[in-house]
Ligand SMILES: *[C@@H]1O[C@H](CO)[C@@H](O)[C@H](O)[C@H]1NC(C)=O
């Protein structure tokens with residue numbers, strides 16, 4: 157934010173880039189070692205500008221599994237069996253079956269003890285003399301679970317079994333041959349659901365492991381909300397420590413979340429809903445992010461994003477849905493409940509521990525308010541039919557309830573003034589490197605009055621970027637002369653390629 161007055165910060169980057177750039181060119185063209193380049197930098201105080209604290213931050217979107225299967229440490233994919241949809245039987249992918257049709261019959265039904273995510277898994281064991289090792293189910297996580305020797309993993313699952321049964325829970329290699337941890341849990345027969353908790357200590361390492369639940373006994377067992385988390389997460393808050401340490405190294409001063417288009421949805425019914433992403437994890441319904449085409453159980457929800465901001469020392473920037481998706485919109489005449497929903501979200505973050513929603517936050521373990529000072533009213537929706545009408549409803553209600561909150565418009569004020577009030581305006585660029593280089597003076601011509609620019613998404617993309625190139629990186633860095641964020645979307649994709657050997 158407030159990028160236009162900042163020049164000093166970039167000098168260092170230019171120096172760094174310039175020397176790297178020269179080195180690369182020199183080695184390619186075989187220039188003589190005696191040739192030198194002279195770069196003069198006038199760093200005199202009269203040319204210096206105050207840099208706002210908030211100049212650099214992170215944009216985090218649930219895209220390419222940046223959250224589910226990414227920074228969020230949950231190892232089980234589709235832990236509540238909801239990803240296949242509410243109609244049963246449903247696809248249980250990526251869960252799969254150990255055994256065959258003669259030994260086991262597995263199907264979803266809607267007998268869960270959780271009212272907002274009713275799908276559960278019913279496992280009927282048919283064999284009297286089951287194969288050695290038993291029959292059951294397994295979950296391969298997100299492209300395999302990275303199970304590490306000596307580390308502790310916390311398994312939580314909900315089970316219902318009318319008869320007494322012994323369940324063996326194991327962490328194994330992807331083919332089941334290598335056993336990294338195993339224990340047997342007795343389940344006493346009951347007509348209700350029981351929450352089971354079990355620590356597993358890994359006796360070996362395999363990066364593509366799976367979680368198995370097996371038994372040898374004929375009968376029926378139901379499962380729901382099966383979670384496996386490493387005991388060691390950042391500050392015990394559920395985030396992967398090694399990825400958070402990389403985010404900390406970026407020294408972000410703001411965190412824009414949870415999107416992006418993830419906030420809008422292709423359709424409103426699939427948009428991120430803060431209210432359904434808070435409270436006990438096992439009660440969250442989860443949702444299918446229809447823009448980026450994958451299910452998330454919303455274990456990384458609104459509360460966790462606020463917690464992440466605090467842990468990173470970054471100001472939270474809550475991008476909320478303003479009643480607009482890619483394909484449908486709420487008429488301004490009917491937007492009132494959406495406005496109330498957002499006011500409730502702000503009370504959840506900022507209200508006292510005895511307020512209606514502040515008490516829910518306190519019950520989750522954070523009695524102190526989270527200092528939300530910025531909100532973005534929608535994402536990339538400026539041209540939409542009801543944007544301005546809806547925007548003003550949100551703007552006026554938030555201004556009245558929280559006069560200090562800075563509001564970010566989706567409409568571009570870089571070349572002409574806005575026709576509506578705003579504290580900042582969002583500015584996104586996705587282009588080729590040549591165009592991004594050519595944009596380096598974009599904000600020189602912008603008005604010094606009125607809302608400030610918040611360049612919250614920018615990247616070189618498509619054929620010019622491929623899977624990452626030096627030219628694309630340079631263009632992004634040069635863009636930083638004017639732009640004010642690190643492009644987390646690309647950084648996350650790099651993590652994926654390096655750590656997971658996977659691109660989506
Ligand atoms: C992990 O398991 C796979 C089989 O799924 C095996 O090929 C591989 O060697 C194992 N890795 C280690 C480090 O044991």
Ligand SMILES: *[C@@H]1O[C@H](CO)[C@@H](O)[C@H](O)[C@H]1NC(C)=O
Pocket residue numbers: 346348349350351
């Ligand atoms: C199930 O019922 C038993 C006995 O009535 C009770 O002790 C237990 O707390 C119940 N479990 C749950 C999850 O309600």
